[in-house]
Amino acid sequence: MNEKRTYERYVITNAEDKKVQFQVLVDGKSVHLVDFSLGGLYVLSEKRFSIGDRVNLSIDLGNQSKIDLTGVVVRARPEPDREMWGIAIDLSQTYHLKHILKK
Numbered sequence: 464m465n466e467k468r469t470y471e472r473y474v475i476t477n478a479e480d481k482k483v484q485f486q487v488l489v490d491g492k493s494v495h496l497v498d499f500s501l502g503g504l505y506v507l508s509e510k511r512f513s514i515g516d517r518v519n520l521s522i523d524l525g526n527q528s529k530i531d532l533t534g535v536v537v538r539a540r541p542e543p544d545r546e547m548w549g550i551a552i553d554l555s556q557t558y559h560l561k562h563i564l565k566k
Contacts (some may be wrong), residue, residue: 470500502555
């Protein structure tokens with residue numbers, strides 16, 4: 464499969480680690496962060512969102528800080544064997560990110 468992503472993606476592999484404490488909310492609902500990049504993120508959500516929905520994100524890094532962002536849902540699909548939705552949220556349109564060229 465060809466990789467068509469513009470930005471490098473970082474997978475969250477150790478979210479159970481007590482040292483890694485953060486919470487991600489999409490429109491006020493807690494979600495599970497799967498991966499993220501400069502251009503967006505992918506979450507698992509109990510709530511269904513539709514493609515094109517503009518959503519507010521809040522990433523609470525515990526006692527460190529909080530980041531508030533706005534994004535657009537670009538993919539939403541049911542997760543097999545789960546009662547959850549896989550939601551891809553694009554940030555690049557909202558923040559007018561230019562492609563970062565790799566050297």
